[in-house]
Amino acid sequence: MKKIKIKVPATVANLVCGFDILGMAIHEPYDEMELKLLDTPEIIIKHEDHFGLPEDPSQNVAGVVLQNIQKHFQLTQGFEVTIRKHIKPGSGLGSSAASAAGAAFGANALLGNSLSDEEMIHFAMFGEELASGVRHADNIAPCIYGGITLVKSSSPIDIIPLSTPDLFVVAVHPQVEVKTSDARQILKKNVLLKDAVEQWGNIAGLVVGILKNDIPLIGRSLNDVIIEPIRSILIPKFDEVKMKSLEAGALGGGISGSGPSIFMLAEKKETAEHIARLMKSVYDEIEIESFVYVSKINPAGIEIVEEQ
Ligand SMILES: Nc1ncnc2c1ncn2[C@@H]1O[C@H](COP(=O)(O)OP(=O)(O)OP(=O)(O)O)[C@@H](O)[C@H]1O
Ligand SMILES: N[C@@H](CCO)C(=O)O
Known part of the structure; x- marks a missing residue:
């Protein structure tokens, strides 16, 4: 070939x-x-x-x-x-x-x-x-x-x-650039033991949830107490996008990679499409261009x- x-x-x-x-x-x-x-x-x-x-x-x-x-x-x-x-x-x-x-x-x-x-x-x-x-x-x-x-x-x-749960993935990419190298540099080098314990629980819960196709467990494990609080300040309207998505029925989600994209998981296509519209409207309001993808794993x- x-x-x-x-x-x-x-x-x-x-x-x-x-x-x-x-x-x-x-x-x-x-x-x-x-x-x-x-x-x-x-x-x-x-x-x-x-x-x-x-x-x-x-x-x-x-x-x-x-x-x-x-x-x-x-x-x-x-x-x-x-x-x-x-x-x-x-x-x-x-x-x-x-x-x-x-x-x-x-x-x-x-x-x-x-x-x-x-x-x-x-x-x-x-x-x-x-x-x-x-x-x-x-x-x-x-x-x-x-x-x-x-x-x-x-x-x-x-x-x-x-395994691959049958879930929809919604991602919004606001047009601000966050380089991975910069988003890594701002992270703290040490973490508190109590935060590490909480994060280990979330990771273990997420992996078990994925393997057992336990959708509620996946949802309640999608929490980050170490990286998100620091990196989210680089992403305009992060808290609002997350809050509105969760209110609209997202299972959970957060920063995609090192950002600025934000992703959410949803069980139903209609919920995913509704979240996509909400995400876009948040950035339209502050005149930041954004691209939204409704996809699957x-x-x-x-x-x-x-x-x-
Ligand atoms: N073929 C390539 N494709 C993409 N980026 C490239 C390529 N070659 C070099 N680069 C450089 O890599 C950097 C982009 O990588 P970076 O990891 O910051 O973004 P990303 O891959 O979108 O983010 P993430 O890893 O968080 O998903 C830019 O500085 C870009 O110039
Ligand atoms: N794990 C990497 C993914 C981004 O490339 C980070 O969050 O920096």
């Missing part, structure tokens, strides 16, 4: 209480990527979108992933990657992870599928390191595995795929569209 076209989904990292360890893939939005194997060793990055992302491979997350694969396997071949990005960079919807995971997945397919899922995650994390300064796998893992994943450990890589992750 010389060429592959893939659809790479957006992801919601943290799932409120599981900072750096929980994440889920969603159906909308998604990036389109095409990777070609070259006979010569260059790595060429092309963007068919308007985000102005770097095309220098060492500055693009897809590029650094491919450089690391090339170096590790001492390849004489190179790659050409064309990215049509729909997941806005800095949105908190896993834009950098999509390019990183897509590059690892595409290269693996072009090289005969010799990498394990863990190896793809290993290489994709070089992209996250470029974007945020940290090798975290909570966006990459659900992109590659699909559904909801638990990063039991990122060194050594130990990923536990959980994506059990498949990256999808192959065409291979030659």
Whole structure:
């Protein structure tokens, strides 16, 4: 095979209480990527979108992933990657992870599928390191595995795929940029033991709720006493969006990844669509443009569209 076209989904990292360890893939939005194997060793990055992302491979997350694969396997071949990005960079919807995971997945397919899922995650994390300064796998893992994943450990890589509850996901992306690197820098380095105990209870409750498909347990576990109180100040109208969504019947939700997107889970489509309208109206009132996605959890992750 010389060429592959893939659809790479957006992801919601943290799932409120599981900072750096929980994440889920969603159906909308998604990036389109095409990777070609070259006979010569260059790595060429092309963007068919308007985000102005770097095309220098060492500055693009897809590029650094491919450089690391090339170096590790001492390849004489190179790659050409064309990215049509729909997941806005800095949105908190896993834009950098999509390019990183897509590059690892595409290269693996072009090289005969010799990498394990863990190896793809290993290489994709070089992209996250470029974007945020940290090798975290909570966006990459659900992109590659699909559904909801638990990063039991990122060194050594130990990923536990959980199940996929039949829930709607509503995400609003207000057009303010929050870089993951900045949103990490403001976090406290130490936490109080009483807060850690509460957070452990929420994470355990959420994982059990997902595995047992216990929807009320999922809802009452979606609480974050450590990260959200600090990061939410970076997101205009966060408290109002959350309060109105919960009043409208959301199971729960919070900051998507490092923000500024906010996500909510809902059992019914009508509830999800109502929450979407409420979210948009909050930002319309203060004249901040926003995009709203009503989606579902994506059990498949990256999808192959065409291979030659
Ligand atoms: N191919 C790429 N796709 C997206 N971002 C890229 C890419 N290459 C380099 N970047 C850089 O990565 C940064 C965006 O990553 P960041 O992690 O901040 O946002 P995000 O992926 O939307 O957020 P989150 O990880 O919270 O979901 C920007 O500085 C952008 O220039
Ligand atoms: N877990 C990461 C996800 C964002 O990429 C964070 O919250 O910083």
